[in-house]
Amino acid sequence: MDRRDQKFSVTDRLKSFKYAFSGIRLFFVEGHNARIHLLAAVLVIAISFYYNISHLEWMAILFAVALVWVTEMINTALETLSDVVSPVHHPKIKIVKDIAAGAVLIAAVAAVIVALLIFLPRLFPGV
Numbered sequence: 001m002d003r004r005d006q007k008f009s010v011t012d013r014l015k016s017f018k019y020a021f022s023g024i025r026l027f028f029v030e031g032h033n034a035r036i037h038l039l040a041a042v043l044v045i046a047i048s049f050y051y052n053i054s055h056l057e058w059m060a061i062l063f064a065v066a067l068v069w070v071t072e073m074i075n076t077a078l079e080t081l082s083d084v085v086s087p088v089h090h091p092k093i094k095i096v097k098d099i100a101a102g103a104v105l106i107a108a109v110a111a112v113i114v115a116l117l118i119f120l121p122r123l124f125p126g127v
Contacts, residue, residue, distance in 0.1 A: 064111035
């Protein structure tokens with residue numbers, strides 16, 4: 001049966017949350033890069049509380065943290081899938097993995113820029 005033919009089910013929707021939370025847990029428990037990103041996020045959030053940043057700055061920080069996590073999760077999922085599809089080295093799989101890793105790098109650099117824009121004036125007032 002095609003999924004589009006299935007009736008709406010609250011139980012199925014709740015199960016989808018269960019699967020999503022399971023994915024988040026796996027990401028942080030098994031992902032080495034995830035733990036690095038988590039540590040960076042905790043540090044930035046603690047600094048944000050210390051400097052009592054504005055609501056707009058909080059939105060920028062939280063968006064930047066989420067962007068890094070989301071790109072890293074997609075990267076991890078693509079790498080895992082790629083390893084199943086092609087356990088041996090394949091040039092096309094390498095391209096997929098490299099592009100996904102590049103997306104994480106762009107998100108991480110953007111997050112660092114956001115943090116610098118917010119915290120440098122507080123760390124070095126008048127500069």
